[in-house]
Structure formats: structure tokens, C-alpha cells
Amino acid sequence: MPLKSCRKAVRALIVAASCATGTLWAAAPVQPPPESGALKLDQTIQDLKEEVLQFNSDASALEQNSLYPSYSRTSVFLGVRLSGLLIKEFSVTFDGGAPEKFTFDEIESLAFLQNKGLRRVMRVNLEPGQHKIRAEFIAQFADAKPDALPITGNLEAIFDKNYNNTDLGLMLVRTGFRAEPSLTLEQTRSAR
Amino acid sequence: MRTSLILLVAALSASTAHAADVYVPGSKNDPNLRAAQYQSDEGRYFSSLTELLRMDSESKLSNDARWLMAEDYLSFGMGNKAEPLYRDIAQTTEDQLLLGRARLRLAEFSYQRGYLDEARSALLKMQEKLPKKLVEQWQDLLSRVLMAKGSYSEAVSVLTNLDNAGKQSQYTRYNLGVALINDGRAPQGRDLLDRVGRMRVMTLEDLALRDKANLTLGWHFLHNQLGGSAKAIFGRVRSQGPYSNRALLGLGWAELAPRGAKQEHSDVVNPEDQPFFSSFSTLGVLLRPGFVDNDIFKRAGLRNFRLEKLAKTEDAALKRALVAWVTLINRDPMDPAVQEGWLAIPYSLDKLGAHTQALQFYEKAVEQLELNRKRADAAMGSIKQGRMVDTIVKRDIDAENGWTWRLTDLPDAPETYYLQTLLAEHRFQEALKNYRDTRMLAHNIDGWQDRIKAMEAAYQNPDRANVSPDVLVKQATENKTPVWTDTNNAPTELRSEDTLSVPGAYDKPLGEESKATPEVELASGTPTQAQSDHEKVEALKGRLVTLQKSLAQANDEQSKILQTLAIKELTGQKKQIEKYLVEARFALARLYDRQMKGELNDK
Numbered sequence: 037m038p039l040k041s042c043r044k045a046v047r048a049l050i051v052a053a054s055c056a057t058g059t060l061w062a063a064a065p066v067q068p069p070p071e072s073g074a075l076k077l078d079q080t081i082q083d084l085k086e087e088v089l090q091f092n093s094d095a096s097a098l099e100q101n102s103l104y105p106s107y108s109r110t111s112v113f114l115g116v117r118l119s120g121l122l123i124k125e126f127s128v129t130f131d132g133g134a135p136e137k138f139t140f141d142e143i144e145s146l147a148f149l150q151n152k153g154l155r156r157v158m159r160v161n162l163e164p165g166q167h168k169i170r171a172e173f174i175a176q177f178a179d180a181k182p183d184a185l186p187i188t189g190n191l192e193a194i195f196d197k198n199y200n201n202t203d204l205g206l207m208l209v210r211t212g213f214r215a216e217p218s219l220t221l222e223q224t225r226s227a228r
Numbered sequence: 229m230r231t232s233l234i235l236l237v238a239a240l241s242a243s244t245a246h247a248a249d250v251y252v253p254g255s256k257n258d259p260n261l262r263a264a265q266y267q268s269d270e271g272r273y274f275s276s277l278t279e280l281l282r283m284d285s286e287s288k289l290s291n292d293a294r295w296l297m298a299e300d301y302l303s304f305g306m307g308n309k310a311e312p313l314y315r316d317i318a319q320t321t322e323d324q325l326l327l328g329r330a331r332l333r334l335a336e337f338s339y340q341r342g343y344l345d346e347a348r349s350a351l352l353k354m355q356e357k358l359p360k361k362l363v364e365q366w367q368d369l370l371s372r373v374l375m376a377k378g379s380y381s382e383a384v385s386v387l388t389n390l391d392n393a394g395k396q397s398q399y400t401r402y403n404l405g406v407a408l409i410n411d412g413r414a415p416q417g418r419d420l421l422d423r424v425g426r427m428r429v430m431t432l433e434d435l436a437l438r439d440k441a442n443l444t445l446g447w448h449f450l451h452n453q454l455g456g457s458a459k460a461i462f463g464r465v466r467s468q469g470p471y472s473n474r475a476l477l478g479l480g481w482a483e484l485a486p487r488g489a490k491q492e493h494s495d496v497v498n499p500e501d502q503p504f505f506s507s508f509s510t511l512g513v514l515l516r517p518g519f520v521d522n523d524i525f526k527r528a529g530l531r532n533f534r535l536e537k538l539a540k541t542e543d544a545a546l547k548r549a550l551v552a553w554v555t556l557i558n559r560d561p562m563d564p565a566v567q568e569g570w571l572a573i574p575y576s577l578d579k580l581g582a583h584t585q586a587l588q589f590y591e592k593a594v595e596q597l598e599l600n601r602k603r604a605d606a607a608m609g610s611i612k613q614g615r616m617v618d619t620i621v622k623r624d625i626d627a628e629n630g631w632t633w634r635l636t637d638l639p640d641a642p643e644t645y646y647l648q649t650l651l652a653e654h655r656f657q658e659a660l661k662n663y664r665d666t667r668m669l670a671h672n673i674d675g676w677q678d679r680i681k682a683m684e685a686a687y688q689n690p691d692r693a694n695v696s697p698d699v700l701v702k703q704a705t706e707n708k709t710p711v712w713t714d715t716n717n718a719p720t721e722l723r724s725e726d727t728l729s730v731p732g733a734y735d736k737p738l739g740e741e742s743k744a745t746p747e748v749e750l751a752s753g754t755p756t757q758a759q760s761d762h763e764k765v766e767a768l769k770g771r772l773v774t775l776q777k778s779l780a781q782a783n784d785e786q787s788k789i790l791q792t793l794a795i796k797e798l799t800g801q802k803k804q805i806e807k808y809l810v811e812a813r814f815a816l817a818r819l820y821d822r823q824m825k826g827e828l829n830d831k
Contacts, residue, residue: 098761
């Protein structure tokens with residue numbers, strides 16, 4: 037191994053080890069605590085974070101209302117309800133239009149499996165009335181052999197866009213004991 | 229006809245979604261909450277919080293949503309906001325384990341950020357209702373907080389009062405060992421460190437901890453003139469690892485230090501304790517007989533010599549010390565241990581009477597140290613120009629993982645080599661996280677400039693006004709049971725009416741019954757809530773400018789704090805290099821002087 041890369045590897049290890057354990061550097065000599073100025077600035081930054089968050093919340097609510105008025109707003113959510121299934125690609129199209137395509141890296145694929153979260157993949161404006169949705173996916177199980185063919189599938193469905201914000205949930209599930217993973221469509225609305 | 233038929237068949241073959249399920253906003257089934265959960269799971273705490281705050285402004289959040297919010301606040305480095313949320317949830321939740329974990333995480337945040345008193349007080353407060361499963365974690369964290377405050381005796385009490393040593397992690401045992409030594413109970417401390425230094429390893433982290441324990445114990449023995457014990461301990465450290473250079477330095481000194489008394493091991497038998505065995509190459513291997521005897525002087529660049537005045541054992545010890553140090557000086561010259569190695573060799577040679585060889589090595593040492601002083605100056609320049617911090621956080625600038633962000637490796641810049649220890653300390657890491665966060669937030673706010681322009685364009689779009697009134701009425705009445713009725717108790721139908729006069733155009737006199745002026749109470753001042761969307765956008769623009777300024781200022785201040793820390797550390801190291809240089813030059817002058825007087829007659 038060349039000296040430089042060896043040195044870099046060791047350096048990476050020092051940082052990784054100390055960060056991962058959190059205690060390695062806590063021993064004698066004990067780390068000096070930060071100065072009071074640093075703590076004061078930390079407080080200021082925590083307050084600033086709250087202001088920026090509030091700004092983002094207000095601005096995104098306005099943005100949503102201006103770009104996607106609620107009578108036409110249609111949100112598409114994607115979820116994976118199959119343990120170990122990593123979704124790689126996904127596309128969705130309405131009424132035969134151009135498909136919107138999405139690819140997911142490992143962190144994104146894993147996030148689907150952690151706490152039954154849903155990813156809001158898109159928002160579109162659709163007139164109230166009947167619409168056709170088509171979605172396709174490419175996925176693979178985490179423990180699949182490297183040469184295993186990817187799992188693919190698609191869904192076509194008709195849904196009624198009502199006069200209020202419409203939420204469409206596309207779920208990757210297994211509909212039967214031996215069934216292949218497939219997509220299902222769930223339409224939900226707020227009780228408010 | 230044929231086309232219509234195909235369309236009909238296609239329409240029938242496509243499945244139809246069931247009637248929409250209804251969810252309570254902010255509840256577990258709200259897809260927006262699940263979307264916030266997804267964002268949190270992929271480490272986008274800022275986006276998740278933005279979604280949750282928007283939901284919070286529209287409806288009451290469920291406990292699930294509030295819990296997620298607290299977790300996100302903490303992960304994004306906002307302990308101040310997380311703490312009251314956890315406290316509120318604690319009033320209603322039954323899950324003490326979940327709550328306990330959250331409180332420990334909050335205390336860990338306070339500890340790492342440097343709020344030691346707050347961390348200590350929070351940990352002591354939770355002791356009463358502490359779930360059994362969290363006892364060891366609690367002990368570990370509280371002991372670290374106490375050690376950081378310098379309260380070693382209290383830390384030892386926390387770790388030993390419950391008599392649960394068997395359940396404690398190796399990290400906790402290591403900390404207990406250090407606390408015991410610092411508290412004046414060296415034999416017990418040594419015993420614990422010795423056990424950690426012989427532990428069975430499963431991961432790279434374990435290896436690092438084992439090396440660290442051996443390094444700490446080895447230097448402790450060396451400081452107490454127990455060279456024999458130190459030598460064996462240093463020999464356990466891996467030859468390539470984060471602690472190997474310091475151990476090599478110590479190993480050399482241990483060879484020349486007084487052996488000291490043999491150390492007794494504790495009588496307590498722990499089944500996990502193993503005689504030391506490692507499949508990794510350790511420093512002890514360096515001192516194998518053939519390696520020492522063959523050509524150590526050649527490897528050191530010295531002519532082979534034998535000091536007549538030295539006893540055979542001293543000569544052998546010197547050779548073994550040289551093996552360690554010659555290996556050391558061929559390593560990273562920016563490591564302070566390596567720099568010390570350059571001085572250790574001639575110092576020992578001189579002490580042992582090999583003056584000519586010492587003189588040669590001092591000359592080489594001065595050359596190396598001068599080079600290092602120049603490097604340190606260059607590093608200082610880079611830090612002062614703010615390049616160092618920027619280089620470190622260059623990657624993943626938009627990552628939203630706040631407090632959970634970890635610096636996993638260092639860029640190949642000269643200053644980072646000098647600051648490795650500082651870079652791993654909490655005070656630097658946490659400041660670095662804040663610096664990253666303020667940059668990310670500034671980037672986010674800058675991005676809103678274009679988004680606000682797009683919003684304004686959308687409001688001015690002439691097509692936007694063409695929403696049919698029928699659509700708006702249907703929107704308002706959809707899924708709602710009318711509560712209003714007419715005189716016949718039949719529901720009043722709400723419909724759009726486009727034949728009414730425009731406001732102000734109705735000029736017929738009002739009936740008598742309408743003449744009475746209704747009493748109207750006007751609120752004083754301008755209503756703050758009745759802002760149009762346009763006004764809200766204008767207000768956003770003002771807030772954006774203010775935030776840009778505040779973030780730039782905070783980022784600048786944080787950068788200065790990081791610079792000050794780095795410069796202080798580097799100045800200390802530069803002073804050390806200069807001290808070594810003075811020592812080397814003084815020794816050289818002394819040796820030249822003696823050479824001129826003809827006193828250097830080593831054989």
C-alpha cells in the first residue's frame with residue numbers, strides 16, 4: 037500500500053473510531069469543555085434554526101396553495117410494505133401523459149422499510165373528475181443473488197379526483213402468500 | 229367506433245380505486261405524517277420538521293406526530309425545542325423505556341454540546357424512574373459527564389455502586405479504569421485497563437478501544453517508572469493503527485526506563501478475560517530476537533558500534549529501543565510522536581556515550597523539525613484564510629442530518645494532519661456541525677428567492693382566475709352535511725349566483741325594519757391574520773432578507789470559533805516543534821563544543 041493512502045486510511049480510522057465510540061476521547065486527559073462564547077452562539081443558532089424552519093413551513097404552505105390549489109391538487113405517495121424489498125426505480129403517469137421517473141439510492145430504499153414511511157413522490161394539478169393513473173416499479177430483495185433478475189410490475193387504475201385535495205397512495209405489497217410483489221392504489225382524504 | 233370500444237375495454241381492464249378512506253389530519257394515518265416519517269428515516273430532519281410544522285399550523289398533532297417532531301428537533305441539533313416536547317409527552321405516555329431512551333439521547337446531546345451541568349441534572353432527575361434496561365447506558369453517560377467535569381470520585385461511585393460490572397460495556401470499563409487512576413486508586417484502575425487491553429475483539433472499534441487501553445496503561449506505567457510493565461503493555465498495541473506511533477515512542481522509552489516492580493493482577497477472575505492474543509501484527513513482534521540483532525544500526529543509518537562502557541544488558545536495551553524508534557521515524561513526519569522519536573534517538577545515544585552517532589542524528593532531527601515548522605506555518609495560513617473548515621465540510625453541503633452528522637474522514641490538507649486530536653473532540657465536532665448547519669440553512673434560504681418569484685408569477689397568471697364558481701362551491705360543500713336549513717326545515721342549497729348586482733349598485737331604499745343601525749364593534753388596529761396571499765409573499769421577502777443576514781453573521785462567528793480552536797491547537801504544536809528545535813540545537817552545540825575539546829571519544 038502506498039504510504040500516502042495508508043496514512044489516509046489510518047486517519048479515517050482515527051476519526052471514525054473516535055466518533056463511533058464517543059468515549060475514546062472522553063478519557064484522560066479529559067476534553068476541555070467549549071468556552072461560554074461557543075455555548076452562547078449555539079443558543080443563537082438553535083433559535084435561528086427555529087426561525088428558518090418556521091419560514092420554510094409558512095413559505096411551503098403558500099407555495100403549495102399558489103402552485104397547487106386544493107381543488108386540483110393531487111399528491112402521490114409511495115410506500116413499500118414488504119420486508120427486505122428495495123425499490124430501485126419508479127415511474128408514474130396520468131391520463132397517458134409523459135411519465136415522471138424516480139430512482140432511489142440505498143438510503144432512500146431503506147428508509148421505505150424502517151417505519152412504514154411514505155415518500156411524497158409528486159404533486160400535480162388535475163381537474164376534478166375521472167383520471168387514469170399508471171405506475172411502474174423495479175425492485176430487488178436485499179438478499180437476492182447478484183445475478184437475480186429484478187422484480188418489476190405495474191399498475192393501471194381509474195380514480196375520481198374530487199373537488200378537494202386528493203391523496204393517492206401507491207403501495208408495494210404482496211397480495212397473497214406466494215404472490216409476486218405488486219402495486220396497489222389507496223385514495224385517502226382529510227376529514228377536515 | 230372501434231377506437232371507442234378499445235378505450236372502453238382499456239378502461240374496464242384498469243382497476244378502480246376504492247372510495248377514499250378518511251383520515252384525521254395529524255393522526256397516524258395522515259399520509260403527510262407518514263411522509264414526514266420517511267424524510268426523518270432518510271436523515272432529512274429539516275424537511276421532516278418543515279412538514280410537521282406546516283401540519284401543526286393546520287390541525288392538532290397526534291402524540292405520534294409530536295414524538296416524531298421531538299426526535300427530529302433533537303437530531304437536527306435543537307435540544308431546546310426537543311426537551312419541552314418530550315416533557316409534555318411524558319405526561320401521557322406509558323412507554324417508560326421509549327421515554328427513557330429519548331431522555332438519554334437528550335442528555336447525550338447536552339453532554340456533547342458542552343452543557344455539562346444540564347446533562348448531569350437531567351440524568352440525576354431520570355434516575356428514579358429509570359427502566360432496568362437502560363441502567364448501564366445511564367451509568368456510562370453520567371460517568372462521562374462527571375469525568376468531563378473532573379469529578380472522578382463521583383464517576384467511580386456511579387459506575388460501582390450498583391455492582392453490575394458484568395453487564396457494563398468495555399467502553400464503560402475503560403472509563404472506570406481511567407476514573408480510578410485519576411481518583412488515586414491506581415491498582416484497581418490498572419487492573420481494569422489491563423482487562424480491556426486483553427479483551428476479545430469483534431470489530432474495528434473494539435480493536436481501537438483495546439489499543440487505546442493499552443496505550444493509556446503503558447504510558448501510566450512509564451510515568452511511574454515501571455518500564456518492565458510498560459514494555460509488555462505497549463507490545464500489545466497493533467503495529468499499524470491509530471495509536472501505534474504513540475505506542476512505538478513509549479515502547480522505546482520503556483526499554484530504557486527502570487524496570488520497576490512486577491505488577492500483580494487482580495484476584496477477581498472474569499471468564500471473559502483472555503491471555504493476550506491477537507491475529508493482528510502488534511508492536512511486540514518488532515522486538516523478536518533476529519529483528520533486533522541483525523542490522524538495527526544499518527536501518528538507523530548508523531555505523532555498527534558497540535559501547536565499551538555499556539553493560540551487555542544496557543546495550544541490548546538500547547538496540548531494542550532503537551528498533552522501536554527507527555520504525556517510528558519512518559512514519560508520518562507531522563505526527564508529534566514521530567517528531568519526538570527524532571529527538572529520542574540521539575538523546576539516548578548521547579546518554580549512553582555514543583556521542584558521534586548522537587551528533588549525526590541531532591543534525592537530521594533539526595532538518596526534519598525545520599521542515600515541520602514550515603509545514604505548520606503553511607497550515608496556520610490555511611486556517612486563517614478559512615480554507616480548512618470549508619474543505620472539511622465541502623462534501624454533503626445540503627445534508628440535513630444536523631447533530632447526527634459525522635465526520636468520517638479528513639481531506640488531504642496539511643492542517644488536518646496536525647489537528648487530528650482536536651478534530652475528534654466534541655467541542656470541535658459540535659462547532660463544526662453548527663457551522664455546517666448554518667451553511668445549509670443559508671443555502672436553503674437563498675433557494676427560496678427563486679421559489680418566491682415562481683409563486684408571484686403563479687398569482688399573476690391570468691389562467692388562475694378562471695376557476696369556475698361552481699367548482700369553488702363544490703369544493704366548499706363536498707363531503708359536508710349542510711347544517712343550515714330554510715324555513716321548511718329543508719337543507720338550503722348553496723349555489724353560485726352570477727346575476728346578483730355588484731356590490732354598491734343596489735340603490736333601492738331599505739325597508740323600515742332595516743333602518744335600525746346594527747351595533748358593530750370594530751376591533752382596534754389592523755387585523756393581523758387577514759393577510760392576502762400576496763401580502764404573505766411580501767412579508768416572506770422581508771423575513772428572507774433578515775434571515776440571510778442573521779445566518780451569514782452566525783456562520784461567520786462559528787467559523788471564527790473553529791479557527792480560534794484550530795490556531796490555538798496548532799500554535800501549541802508549533803511551540804512544541806520549536807522547543808524540540810531548541811533542545812536539538814542546544815544538544816548539537818554542546819556536542820560540537822565537546823568535539824572541539826576532544827572529549828568525544830566514544831568507541
